[in-house]
Amino acid sequence: MPANTVMEHSGVLLNAPTVYPMKRYEQFADEIATLIRQGVLGPGERIPSVRQASRHHGISPSTVFQAYYLLENRGLITARARSGYFVREHARRLLDEPRVTLQPTDPAEVEVSELVFSVLGSLQDDRTVPFGSAFPSPELFPLSRLSISMTRGLRALSPQQVVADMTTGHTDLCRQIALRYMLGGIQLPMEELVITNGAMEGLNLALQCVTEPGDLVAIESPAFYASLQVLERLKLRAVEIPVHPREGIDLEVLAERLETLPIKACWFMSHLQNPIGASLSKERKQVLYQLLKQHQVPMLEDDVYAELYFGSTPPVPVKAFDDEGLVIHCSSFSKCLAPGYRVGWVAGGRYAQAISRLKLMTTISPSVPAQAAIADYLQHGGYDRHLRKLRHALEAQQGSMLAAADRYFPANTRITRPAGGYFLWVEFPEQVDSLRLFNTALDHGVSLAPGPIFSATQQFRHCVRLSYGHPWTPNSERGMETLGRLLSLF
Amino acid sequence: MPANTVMEHSGVLLNAPTVYPMKRYEQFADEIATLIRQGVLGPGERIPSVRQASRHHGISPSTVFQAYYLLENRGLITARARSGYFVREHARRLLDEPRVTLQPTDPAEVEVSELVFSVLGSLQDDRTVPFGSAFPSPELFPLSRLSISMTRGLRALSPQQVVADMTTGHTDLCRQIALRYMLGGIQLPMEELVITNGAMEGLNLALQCVTEPGDLVAIESPAFYASLQVLERLKLRAVEIPVHPREGIDLEVLAERLETLPIKACWFMSHLQNPIGASLSKERKQVLYQLLKQHQVPMLEDDVYAELYFGSTPPVPVKAFDDEGLVIHCSSFSKCLAPGYRVGWVAGGRYAQAISRLKLMTTISPSVPAQAAIADYLQHGGYDRHLRKLRHALEAQQGSMLAAADRYFPANTRITRPAGGYFLWVEFPEQVDSLRLFNTALDHGVSLAPGPIFSATQQFRHCVRLSYGHPWTPNSERGMETLGRLLSLF
Structure with a gap:
């Protein structure tokens, strides 16, 4: 363990965020x-x-x-x-959970960007019921309290820091992030932390640091579409590993693929995987890490939904088992606290310096005032209180959407019931074409995310991802009813 | 001209920034x-x-x-x-201006990053006299007034905007930027504008959009070291075009190179070029644009020093002559208003959509609060008043540094006297090794930027770039004296 762990910043502990042990x-x-x-x-x-x-x-x-x-x-x-x-x-659960329908495929060139942009472009009309949205409703976030923290953070920022913090990251923010790792049982050397423009930049930089064009990268299937876009942009080839709706990534398939293919990196969400909502158990995370270690393959752990677990037990990331610096843990405040502030971070393991340098060469730094605001909020804003409120709201909204799905969707629909986050993955009967559904639903003022944008090989044509990230209203209810009506036409 | 120019946002003109016609x-x-x-x-x-x-x-x-x-x-x-x-x-000018010493070279692989990082890493001690710094002193910027604008900007921002403005850029900021172009005589369709994390991200994205690994890119010599790092990262080869200290880039060499080599893009600073401070005249900018047009080669115009001209006549960018969307004009507020806020932009011409999409795939968006703060400042903060003060301060600091160079440097030193910005380019007698000078000066508490970091082919070994971006103090005077003493040892 490098010398400079957060433990040694003795002054820091005085400013520790309030911790709520489980009551x-x-x-x-x-x-x-x-x-x-x-x-x-x-x-x-x-x-x-x-x-x-x-x-x-x-x-x-x-x-x-x-x-x-x-x-x-x-x-x-x-x-x-x-x-x-x-x-x-x-x-209750009336609808079954989706099957794992993915057939392992050959490594594939990725070409999904055009489709993704046409879907994302369609989400910008704010009169549309936002089931296709990638962000929860901004109303769920403490934006006014954050504004107060911005004023306080800016006041505490010396002119010299405004420039110096671009290179190192805002010092207090780095400490607060390291402290939260520490409270989760992870001793993180400060040098491992790189503050980024959201998790998205961290993931992009990390993947560039560990691959060359043409390399194979193991991803989940279904996968977060942005990861597919990054692979496409960097000319990497995707090795798709199926994800079970409850158990998470299929470790047997992964083991076999690591054995037989020259995979250069993995990009996984071990917790509340987007879009399917699955989380690996702690034991399976350990097995996953052993596989990485055995093959010396680095893993990008995209953990942006870390804080959105239902219940009272925080998840343990794969990073917790990482004794060789192989796991590049990427997260942000965009989905749990401060959308639009664009503050995320990477705990980069052995790749931290390379990632930091790449950042200095491309965007230099995320906004320093935004970092200062979040640092102040983490110290004084009541982050854990906000998170508990947010989790309860999302869990209640999930219940409402599941109930509506039960009322309006065909009986042979299959649907996930994730233990957190704000996405449902829905598997319709085979004859449903989700791209057609997407277009007609949009004409009726309802958005959704069609299955094929989550696959390098255009699978999941009869699946969709629905967001319950917005407060449930009569309009949401009508949106589900509309989808049900359109589904009956297939 | 696309339909949606700023002219048509009729409401906008009410909020036009105060313009100061030349008195x-x-x-x-x-x-x-x-x-x-x-x-x-x-x-x-x-x-x-x-x-x-x-x-x-x-x-x-x-x-x-x-x-x-x-x-x-x-x-x-x-x-x-x-x-x-x-x-x-x-x-007065006692020291002569530098000669154009560059011999045209063959297209070159670029490997300068390690050297640049070791130089930049050495700048972080704030007791060092910061002649090597890339940023002007943060004390020269209206940071308190910007904090007020941040509070006002956040208050005016609806929760929906915090998310929506990530895709499109903060609407008021886009309008203010388009208005400033308009006041400079450039009618810019709003769709051409992409808000970026400083100019650096814009330049990175733009170069990725117009090149493939292995391609040739024409750059200046000496060049801004970050452009060399980007070429290195993207595996592009540099075609170096010499820059005259007063006249700017050598258009004859450029014409010949465009004729004989398959150059895919140019990356130039037509105004106050970093490090040499040269600006192309309006006429020469027109000639440059005709060359680009004739060969249909896109040009990244890095214009971050646009506002730092001395005197009262704003420069006209090459973009002003661009009737085919070939010029990708990149700039930011980092060097003239708000360091650390990380807000820049690209006027992307025919490449705007590709650049915008690439941004959505990599960092998504710069911080929305930072955009809102700058938008408010541009409307209400007195930007032009601040800029005039900043220009006067820099011009006076330049005088102090030139006078000190005259007092302490060897008589056969050659030095630029740029009409703006905050860098001097100094050519010492041939026997001076600027890398050795850099190291010994640092031991004596003085930083500088050694010549070789500005060249893909490690030229300019006897040159340095000195910054006069910080208020002149007895410490600065001692710094110059120290350099003079160390120079006499060569």
Whole structure:
């Protein structure tokens, strides 16, 4: 471990963000949530009364009350006057989960950009129901509080820092990020951190540092379309590894491919994978890391949804097992705190210096005022409080969208139910053409992200990604109804 | 001309920035400044009295007073009590201007990055006299006023804009930039504008859009080292075109090279070229554009010093003559208003859409709050007033550095005297090794930029670039004295 870990910045700990260890009521709420998700407690079913639960679990009635209040916030149960608490209708799973339909393919040249741009270009009309959107609603973010932090951050910034922080990153921001890693159990040397224009720049720089044109890169399938665009731009070839909707990436296929092909890098989202929402278990993350280590293949870990887990247990990234600097962990504040500020970072492992230099040669630095604002917010803004509110909102919105899918979509539709984030992956009957659906839905004022933009080999033609990242309104309900109507025409 | 020019945004003109047409006293000051620069008025010489000038030029005494006050501010003349106004000692040119020493070379692979990084890395000690710095002193910028604009800009920004402006650029900022082009006589369709993370990102994206690895790119020699790094990174080969210290790029050599080599792009600074400070005349810019047009070769016009001209006449970029969309005009606010904010732009001509898409695939967008702050500042902050103050400060600092060079450097030193910006290019006697000078000077607490970092073929070994971008202090004077002492050891 290099000498200069955050531990040694002794002054830093005074400014540590407030940490919320998991409370008893949160733990209890998670237990009930698991029972609901597993179907042990069915929709419409009554859950144990406060008195019963208190006696049975040996916890105080007020703890049970707090837990039930939380579950209501999370959209899983509802209180009925004088009758008690009931599992909400839409908390059930009626629709099945998608199958893993991907057939392993040969390494492929990527040509998806044109399609992606035509889809993204269509999302700009703000009267459209934004199921195709890549960002959650900006209303879910503490933008006013961030403005206060901007004023404070700018006041604390010396003129010299405005220039000097371009090279090194804003010092307080780097410390706050390193601290959050530390609280998650990861001792990160400060030199490993490179502040970037969102995670997107970090991923781009990292991939350039570890590949040459023509190289093979293992990606997920379905994959985040932007990763496909980057491969296309850098003239890299994609080796698609199937992703199971719950278990995540297929490690057996990956092992076989690493064995037989000269793969130069992996680009994976081990947690709340976009678009399918799967997360690898901790054990499977460890297995994944051992594979990387065995083959000495670097991995870009795109972890932008790290903070958007439902429940109370933060995920552990693959980076946590990285004892050789092989994992390039990329994340940002764009999806959980400050969209448009364009502040992300890379924990670059053994590639950190190369990534930092490449950044200095291309964009030099993200905006220093934006970094200062976020640094101040992390210290004083109540980040963890905001995150809990955001997670509850997203979980409730997921429930609403699942319920609507159940009401309006064909019965043989298959749909994910991810444990976080704001995307559902929907697999329609084979005859549905999602590109046609995309176009007609847009004519009816509803956007969506069609399956083929998530594949280097144009698979998933009958699939779509739907976002529940916006507060649920009657308009959202009508949007789902419209989709259902259009689906019946296929 | 595409339909959607700024002219048609009729509402915009209400918010037009204050324009300062050149006043009579400014014009008169420029006339006197020209006489001083040409040596017609020598150092120590008395300039016409207010009464004489007023009578001779048919202008009021108060206009003459204003002009002389301005020339004092610009560091060109000084008032002596009861004696009148005199040309300052350091306004003379004692040292000759550098020769054009470059021999045209064969197209070259570029390998300069390591050297550049070792030089840049050495600049980070703030006790060092910053003659090697690439940025002017942040004290010269209106950072407090910008903070006010940040608060106002954020208040005016709707949550929806924070996300939407990532794709299109902040609307008001785009309008303000287009307006400044318009005031300079360039009708720019809004679709041509791409907001970037400083000019550096714009130049990187543009070069990627118009070249493939292995292609030939014409650059200046000496060249801005970052352009060499970009060529190296993109595996492009450099065709070096010599730059004359006053006349700018050698158009005859360029014409011959365009004729005989398959050059795919040019990357030039037609105005206040870094490091040599030369500017092409308007006529020569026209000739340059005709060459580009004849060969249908796109040109990246790096124009980051556009606003740092001395005197009162703004320069006209090559872009002004571009009737085919061949010129990709790149600039930013980093060197003239807001370092660290990382807001620049590209007027991309026929390549605008490709550049915009490439940006969406790599960094998505510069910080939206930083864009909003600058948009507000351009409307309400007094940009032109700030620029005039900045220009006067830089011109006076140039005078101080030239005078010190004259005092401390060997007599056969040659030095530029650019009409703007904040760099001098110094050609020492042949035996001086600027890399050794760089290292020993650094040991003595003085930084500089050694010649070889400005060449793809490691030329200019006896040259250095010195920055006068920081306010002149006794420390600066000692720095020059130190350099003089070290030079005498060669």
